[in-house]
Amino acid sequence: MTRRVRQQHPPGRIEDVAASYAADRLMDEQVILRAEHITMDFPGVRALNEVDFALHRGEIHAIVGENGAGKSTLIKIIGGVYRSTSGRVVLYGEETRIGDPREAQILGVRVIHQELNLLPLLTAAENICLGNLPGGRIPGSVSWRELKREAEKILSRMQVRLDLETPAGRLSAGEQQIVEIAQALTTDVRILIMDEPTAALNRSEVQKLFDLLRGMAKEGVGIVYITHRISEVFEIADRVTVLRDGVCIGSMLVKETNENELIQMMVGRTLDEMYPRKWGEPTEVLLEAVNLSTKDGLEDICFTLRAGEILGVYGLMGSGRSRLSRALFGVAPIGGGELLVHGQPVSSLTPHGARRLGLGYLPSDRKAEALIMPFSVRKNLTIANLDKYSRGPFLADSEEMASARDWVDALRISTPSVEASIASLSGGSQQKVIVGRWLDARTRVLIVNEPTRGIDVGAKLDIYRLLDDLCRSGVGVLMFSSEMPELLAMADRILVMSSGRITGELAHGQANQEILFERAIARG
Amino acid sequence: MRQMSRGSQSAGASQEKRSLVENIRRLAAKEAVALLIALILLIAAFSTADPNFATVRNTVNIARSVGVLGISATGVTIGLIGGVFDLSIASVADLASVVTVMAYLQMGLSPNIAMLMGLTAGMGCGLLNGIIVTRFRINPIIATLGTAGIFRGMAFLVSGGLSHAVGSAGFRWLGRSRLLGIPSPVIIMGIVMLLGYVILRYSRFGRHTYAVGGNPVASRLAGINVDRHRLYLFVLISFCASLGGLVLLSKLGTALPNAAAGTELDTIAAAILGGTALAGGGGTIQGTLVGVLILGTLRNGLVINNVNPYWQEITSGIALIIAVAIDRLRSGGYR
Numbered sequence: 025m026t027r028r029v030r031q032q033h034p035p036g037r038i039e040d041v042a043a044s045y046a047a048d049r050l051m052d053e054q055v056i057l058r059a060e061h062i063t064m065d066f067p068g069v070r071a072l073n074e075v076d077f078a079l080h081r082g083e084i085h086a087i088v089g090e091n092g093a094g095k096s097t098l099i100k101i102i103g104g105v106y107r108s109t110s111g112r113v114v115l116y117g118e119e120t121r122i123g124d125p126r127e128a129q130i131l132g133v134r135v136i137h138q139e140l141n142l143l144p145l146l147t148a149a150e151n152i153c154l155g156n157l158p159g160g161r162i163p164g165s166v167s168w169r170e171l172k173r174e175a176e177k178i179l180s181r182m183q184v185r186l187d188l189e190t191p192a193g194r195l196s197a198g199e200q201q202i203v204e205i206a207q208a209l210t211t212d213v214r215i216l217i218m219d220e221p222t223a224a225l226n227r228s229e230v231q232k233l234f235d236l237l238r239g240m241a242k243e244g245v246g247i248v249y250i251t252h253r254i255s256e257v258f259e260i261a262d263r264v265t266v267l268r269d270g271v272c273i274g275s276m277l278v279k280e281t282n283e284n285e286l287i288q289m290m291v292g293r294t295l296d297e298m299y300p301r302k303w304g305e306p307t308e309v310l311l312e313a314v315n316l317s318t319k320d321g322l323e324d325i326c327f328t329l330r331a332g333e334i335l336g337v338y339g340l341m342g343s344g345r346s347r348l349s350r351a352l353f354g355v356a357p358i359g360g361g362e363l364l365v366h367g368q369p370v371s372s373l374t375p376h377g378a379r380r381l382g383l384g385y386l387p388s389d390r391k392a393e394a395l396i397m398p399f400s401v402r403k404n405l406t407i408a409n410l411d412k413y414s415r416g417p418f419l420a421d422s423e424e425m426a427s428a429r430d431w432v433d434a435l436r437i438s439t440p441s442v443e444a445s446i447a448s449l450s451g452g453s454q455q456k457v458i459v460g461r462w463l464d465a466r467t468r469v470l471i472v473n474e475p476t477r478g479i480d481v482g483a484k485l486d487i488y489r490l491l492d493d494l495c496r497s498g499v500g501v502l503m504f505s506s507e508m509p510e511l512l513a514m515a516d517r518i519l520v521m522s523s524g525r526i527t528g529e530l531a532h533g534q535a536n537q538e539i540l541f542e543r544a545i546a547r548g
Numbered sequence: 549m550r551q552m553s554r555g556s557q558s559a560g561a562s563q564e565k566r567s568l569v570e571n572i573r574r575l576a577a578k579e580a581v582a583l584l585i586a587l588i589l590l591i592a593a594f595s596t597a598d599p600n601f602a603t604v605r606n607t608v609n610i611a612r613s614v615g616v617l618g619i620s621a622t623g624v625t626i627g628l629i630g631g632v633f634d635l636s637i638a639s640v641a642d643l644a645s646v647v648t649v650m651a652y653l654q655m656g657l658s659p660n661i662a663m664l665m666g667l668t669a670g671m672g673c674g675l676l677n678g679i680i681v682t683r684f685r686i687n688p689i690i691a692t693l694g695t696a697g698i699f700r701g702m703a704f705l706v707s708g709g710l711s712h713a714v715g716s717a718g719f720r721w722l723g724r725s726r727l728l729g730i731p732s733p734v735i736i737m738g739i740v741m742l743l744g745y746v747i748l749r750y751s752r753f754g755r756h757t758y759a760v761g762g763n764p765v766a767s768r769l770a771g772i773n774v775d776r777h778r779l780y781l782f783v784l785i786s787f788c789a790s791l792g793g794l795v796l797l798s799k800l801g802t803a804l805p806n807a808a809a810g811t812e813l814d815t816i817a818a819a820i821l822g823g824t825a826l827a828g829g830g831g832t833i834q835g836t837l838v839g840v841l842i843l844g845t846l847r848n849g850l851v852i853n854n855v856n857p858y859w860q861e862i863t864s865g866i867a868l869i870i871a872v873a874i875d876r877l878r879s880g881g882y883r
Contacts, residue, residue, distance in 0.1 A: 353769070355768075355769065374773075375768055375769050375770070375771050376771045376772070376773055378771075379770070379771035380771075385769055387769065392763075392765060392766075393763075393765045393766055393769055394766050394769065394770075395763065395766060396758075396759055396762040396763045396766050396767070396829070397762060397763065397829075398758070398762040398825075398829040398830050399758070399759070399762060403755070403758075403759075407755070407759055407767070407770050407772075408770040408771055410752050410755060410756075411752075414752050417751045417752055417753065418750050418751050418752070419750060419751065419752055419755060461770065465771075
């Protein structure tokens with residue numbers, strides 16, 4: 025099948041390709057892409073279950089769903105990165121098996137993935153023309169003049185300006201996103217698929233992107249737009265499909281639905297059931313920051329954290345959120361100001377020292393920074409607290425096992441045994457193990473980054489419940505998150521950061537999405 | 549509850565290619581079994597080729613010849629588990645032996661005190677390695693490649709470029725004696741490996757080693773002082789290398805500034821063959837023991853069969869590549 029595709033569609037203008045399909049083969053008023061009964065199995069996991077999806081010519085079709093719903097998997101199948109276990113993809117009315125991304129390109133399907141695929145050491149212009157380098161006069165050479173011209177042509181079509189000679193690695197996140205999109209436009213596109221494109225863009229960049237997309241849709245390009253931000257759906261999309269746990273819950277015109285309905289379809293629960301929080305009275309001050317500053321740009325950070333409360337911290341990319349969380353745990357050095365833990369000032373904090381003082385740290389990238397993949401569940405649970413299980417230099421196996429089993433029970437971690445490899449656990453269970461690790465070390469201040477990233481809907485509820493329970497047992501939680509809904513629902517107070525400073529502090533009742541966003545883009 | 553985020557992405561794409569590669573991978577995963585089978589096959593092959601191979605005397609020969617290898621490989625194993633790669637072990641071994649002999653000859657120290665000095669010098673080399681890697685943040689491979697040259701040069705300097713024989717009986721006990729009929733290198737190797745096993749399996753230091761090798765970032769965030777631990781590992785590696793160098797000195801009765809040159813290949817191959825992951829975080833002393841025995845059997849078998857000695861290095865190289873290939877199969881391959 026794949027060889028047939030290449031023979032039928034040698035590299036060339038896509039209008040010719042589309043025209044080569046007889047008009048009467050197009051079914052159903054201009055459905056240019058149809059995915060039928062797509063099922064995708066990975067070892068031990070069914071990521072997609074009989075999913076149907078249809079894209080019309082010239083429409084912007086949003087796919088929404090929580091983390092782990094299967095959105096990225098679906099478009100990887102359409103884009104030729106994965107091969108589905110069963111089901112078929114119908115392109116321009118004809119069943120097509122896309123073997124690899126190159127074939128997808130020839131067919132006019134371009135995918136812009138969530139993880140950017142730029143070569144950081146090559147210039148922006150080179151990245152844009154990657155894969156389509158214009159030839160020079162000597163066969164095998166590149167015409168740099170032609171390359172620059174091509175890149176400029178595309179950028180002007182997008183109505184953006186960019187320094188083409190900068191190495192892509194040094195561009196801002198928003199500019200990198202633009203380069204990726206520009207790269208997609210170098211070949212003729214009939215179907216453009218974008219996975220969470222606005223994660224790194226500021227307001228004006230988002231507007232520019234939307235203008236561009238609307239323009240392309242008018243020319244007949246079908247656009248698939250994946251996001252978990254509901255507000256964007258109502259701003260840009262014509263149609264929306266909701267995925268949950270690998271199943272297509274529903275597909276409808278945007279004007280026939282509303283936010284609440286979409287959220288309920290995405291999550292499967294009502295808003296109240298989603299965020300369990302039993303509010304209480306915060307007690308003693310656990311952590312206090314007085315005019316903290318760091319060399320990498322944080323300034324004038326002041327806040328207090330009390331036992332029994334969740335202090336949320338919101339901010340866009342580059343706001344200083346992650347820098348602050350690292351500084352509080354001693355991963356990055358504190359420049360000026362004071363940090364008081366249980367009333368005592370601390371200087372030159374290290375993670376080792378922070379742990380001793382009762383601080384705990386959940387990084388946003390579990391796999392890279394928290395999980396020790398070759399270890400079992402038990403060993404991951406106890407690694408921060410081996411002193412407790414030591415007699416002299418030696419470890420007491422039996423005590424360690426008993427403790428690990430206790431935590432697995434208490435936190436309801438789904439695993440056949442504490443000796444199972446940590447890699448075999450789901451994202452939610454892995455997160456619970458990391459929380460358990462800090463609980464074992466008798467943490468009183470838990471610093472959490474993106475607590476529910478990469479965790480499916482059911483496990484999210486468990487994590488929220490866990491954090492709520494922790495609060496009521498006297499722990500103070502600092503929740504750094506980019507997910508407004510979870511902060512609004514779970515935090516007693518929310519700090520908003522922008523450009524390295526705190527630009528707002530809002531109590532639970534006062535905060536809403538507009539105010540948070542407005543504070544997040546304010547120049548501190 | 550449906551589990552969403554486990555497994556690797558490539559598994560989905562290559563479902564149709566499961567056959568041969570996947571099956572080899574599954575077999576390689578049962579390391580212990582595979583290795584023992586390899587060892588048994590080797591023994592069988594050499595036994596049929598020459599009847600002199602499968603004798604008690606020859607077995608004792610093999611055991612004695614791998615003594616030095618086993619001692620060094622223990623240190624290398626623990627280091628690799630902790631993510632520390634050391635290419636200077638051969639130079640350290642020779643420096644230790646040269647320092648020992650010069651201390652004995654020129655300072656008139658007793659053999660045992662001289663050996664202690666040699667060991668201390670060796671551990672000092674490890675300290676230097678550790679400081680260069682942790683303080684100056686230099687990649688261990690490059691750093692120890694450099695110090696290998698430095699230590700080798702120092703060995704030549706201290707010895708004046710000459711070999712020095714030591715006839716004294718005081719040097720004999722380490723490498724040329726027997727206890728209850730067992731040659732001393734075997735006993736020393738046994739003690740070192742036993743200690744290594746106990747440390748890795750039962751001590752906090754061992755657990756930290758596995759953690760630091762498995763994920764240094766996560767270990768640091770969990771409160772482990774990763775830099776200090778790596779320093780300890782470098783000293784440990786050098787200690788084992790030096791001890792091996794001293795046993796070699798005792799066996800030869802002579803200190804040569806390049807006696808152990810080139811043996812780092814075999815030492816590292818033994819560890820990797822025995823299941824120690826190149827990437828860190830995995831490995832056992834038992835596995836290394838089997839790796840050591842495989843290499844020793846290979847070498848001995850070739851000698852018994854009168855194979856041209858120059859083939860030794862070729863087989864060493866092939867063994868290393870096979871070892872790394874198996875390791876890569878386990879962990880997913882060079883991308």
